Amino acid sequence: MKTKISLLLIAILCSISVFAQNDFDKYFEKKSLRVDFALSGNLKFQAAAIQQLREEPTWGGPVKNLIDKFNYGGYYINVYDKTSNKLIYSRGFNTLFEEWRSTEQAKTETQSWTNSASIPYPKAPVYVEITARDKADMQFHPLLKQEVDPKSIFIDRGKLKENKVYQIQNNGDSSEKVDLVFIAEGYTAAEQEKFVADAKRFTEALFATPPFTTRRNDFNVWAVELVSEESGTDISGKGIFKNTALNSGYYTFGVDRYLTTQDMKPIRDAVWNVPCDAVFLLINTDMYGGGGMYNFYACGTADNARTPDVFTHEFGHSFAGLADEYFSSEVAYQDFYNLKYEPWEPNITTLVDFDSKWKDLLPANTPVPTPLDAAHKDKAGVFEGGGYISKGIYRPMDHCMMRDYAPFCPACSRAIIRMIDFLTDKEF
Numbered sequence: 534m535k536t537k538i539s540l541l542l543i544a545i546l547c548s549i550s551v552f553a554q555n556d557f558d559k560y561f562e563k564k565s566l567r568v569d570f571a572l573s574g575n576l577k578f579q580a581a582a583i584q585q586l587r588e589e590p591t592w593g594g595p596v597k598n599l600i601d602k603f604n605y606g607g608y609y610i611n612v613y614d615k616t617s618n619k620l621i622y623s624r625g626f627n628t629l630f631e632e633w634r635s636t637e638q639a640k641t642e643t644q645s646w647t648n649s650a651s652i653p654y655p656k657a658p659v660y661v662e663i664t665a666r667d668k669a670d671m672q673f674h675p676l677l678k679q680e681v682d683p684k685s686i687f688i689d690r691g692k693l694k695e696n697k698v699y700q701i702q703n704n705g706d707s708s709e710k711v712d713l714v715f716i717a718e719g720y721t722a723a724e725q726e727k728f729v730a731d732a733k734r735f736t737e738a739l740f741a742t743p744p745f746t747t748r749r750n751d752f753n754v755w756a757v758e759l760v761s762e763e764s765g766t767d768i769s770g771k772g773i774f775k776n777t778a779l780n781s782g783y784y785t786f787g788v789d790r791y792l793t794t795q796d797m798k799p800i801r802d803a804v805w806n807v808p809c810d811a812v813f814l815l816i817n818t819d820m821y822g823g824g825g826m827y828n829f830y831a832c833g834t835a836d837n838a839r840t841p842d843v844f845t846h847e848f849g850h851s852f853a854g855l856a857d858e859y860f861s862s863e864v865a866y867q868d869f870y871n872l873k874y875e876p877w878e879p880n881i882t883t884l885v886d887f888d889s890k891w892k893d894l895l896p897a898n899t900p901v902p903t904p905l906d907a908a909h910k911d912k913a914g915v916f917e918g919g920g921y922i923s924k925g926i927y928r929p930m931d932h933c934m935m936r937d938y939a940p941f942c943p944a945c946s947r948a949i950i951r952m953i954d955f956l957t958d959k960e961f
Contacts, residue, residue, distance in 0.1 A: 557596040560614060560621045561653035563708075565589040566683070567805075568610065568652065568661060569798055572630040572676075573645035579634065581663045581676035584647065587689045592653050593707040593808025597958040599623075599653075603951075605854035605877055606827050607631040607666045609673055610650045615658040615680065622652055625854075626828035629785070629793055631665075635869050636786050648829075649797040651809075658682045671874040693805045699729050701736050701754040707808035710753045711956045713739075714809045716800065717759045718779045718832070719766045719817035725758045731815055731835045732756040738841035739848065742934075744946040751957050759803050765818045766792065778803070779814060781832065783822055792822035792832060800830055810956050811852050813844070825850030842938035849935055853948045856881045858928040858936035860918035872925045879948040880935060881919045882927050891929050891944035902927060913943050 567587040573580050599622050601609070606625030614621050630646040633639055652661070661681050664673040704710055715732040717725065732754075740749045763775040767782030770789055774782075779799050785791035794800070800812060814832035821839060825831030825847035833844045849855040856878035870876055875886040882890045887901065894913050895901075903914030910916075910931045919928035919936075928935075930942035941949065954960070 556621070557599060557653065560657070561592075561596075561655060563592050563596075564654045565592050565651045566654045566681070566688075567649060567801055569647065569649045569801070570663060570677075571645050572628060572648055573643065574634065575641075575643045576634055576639040579630075579665060579676065581665075583661075583677070583679060585689060586681065586685075586687065587805070588654060588683075589651070589805045591707070591806060591808045592651075593712040593810055594651075594653065595956060595958045596653075596708045598955050601625050601955075603854065603955070605879075609662075609664045610652060611662040611664065612652055612655065613660040613662065615660060618660075621655075621659070624650070624652070624828065626650060627826040627854075628797075628829060629795060629824075629826060632826075632869075633786065638786070647796050647798050649801040651801070655681070655683045666877070668871045668874075671871065671877070693802050695806060696760075696803060697725070697758040698807055699732075699756040699758065701733055701756055702749075703753055704750050705753070707753060709957050711751055711953055712753045712755065712808040712810045713813065714755045714757060714804050714807055714811065715813050715815050716757045716779070716803050717761070717817070718781050718794075718814045719761050719764055719775065719777045720759070721762070721764055722760045724764060724817060725760070728758060728815065728817070728835075729756050731817075735813070735815065735841070735844050738844060742845050743940060744949055748950070748953050751953050753808070755807055755809075757803050757807060761817075766816050768820070781814065781816055783820065785824065790822040791824055792816065792834065793824040794832070797829065811848070813848060813851075823847045827851060827854040839938070842934070846934055846938060849941070849945060849949070853945070853952045854878055855935050855945050855948060856920050858919045858930075858933050860921060860923045860926070870920050870922060870926060872922075876920065876926070878920070880929055880933075880942065880944045882915065883925060884915070884927065887915070891947070894929070894943045894947070905931060 569585040570583045601623045607627050609625050612622040628648050662678040663676045665676050666673050717728040720728045736754050739745050759778045761777040765775045767774045770784040779794045781794040783792050785793045812830040816834050818834045819836035821837045823833035823843045831847040831851035872883050901915045903909050915927045920926045929944040932939035933942040
């Protein structure tokens, strides 16, 4: 009897898998439609407008897990079949513009920033929608919804510069693997060998860190040799500016250690012909710093002594949507979290809906909130302080990679595993 039930379960799972694959084959081709768009606004409002559409030759994302059910990020890109109005693809993400809107500068200035997202290439006309999460109610509201005809003459189909690509590890079909792409930033033509060596070193650092240690076979890793005219990166607070391929720099929002680039378009130009699930900008300097935005990109410096930990921390942001768990460091954000609602990040809570977070990971009889005493401090709990705020937000462990470079806590580890499973088309 058990054998018959097991065979039936296998048959059901196989039929679900085939149906999901057939859904991809029905609606999409195995290449990408890149959507470059502008986000503009200030503290009080924002708007979106498509700048360019590009057909690109690879699709490295899932072909079964087409609908993003994580509910992560400040934005979603949704794709609807025009004929049936059925949602056929979705993906959440963050942007640097979202962070800028919570700074002091956004109270008095209006700006426009370039962003980019890729979707599988549709076979027939679709509606592409970009929505934004409103912190007043934590719900997504549409910024734009536009019809796209995949046969349109206004879609750019030209080739871009083919940078030299080095494959660090290849474990199989990109639709069944996480494709992690390192991009060189601030490396001159003479420094590309150093970049590849640095990317290999970072790869080993990642897979030496649990829970990535057990999932190495689920990753393909690439290194894109992007050439800059000068070594290094901008340090605008000290009057230092370098001519680099991705225009990266410290002092993002005036914070000296916050290292980012505002423009997503040249990043996507660099990986136009490479399957890509996760991007890390490897920046050729020894200063401390970095940054990471969920499903957008992360970056860090190559040669600082704390580089391996900074890399893993920032990758936690960009890959798994993990929040910072520290609460006393300098940041430029103001009122970044609405304490009346549950934050979307899987590793912080306001206790508004703690059942949806890591409650099931707590040892029996753990008090909520959890006192930071000898009996609890080294176990999973609900400790006050996180997300840049000392009161009203809680974290899963006293110490974690997302606070002070300790090992990932159980909640963060589970979030990472779930994202790997999603991107490799596993059940999760």
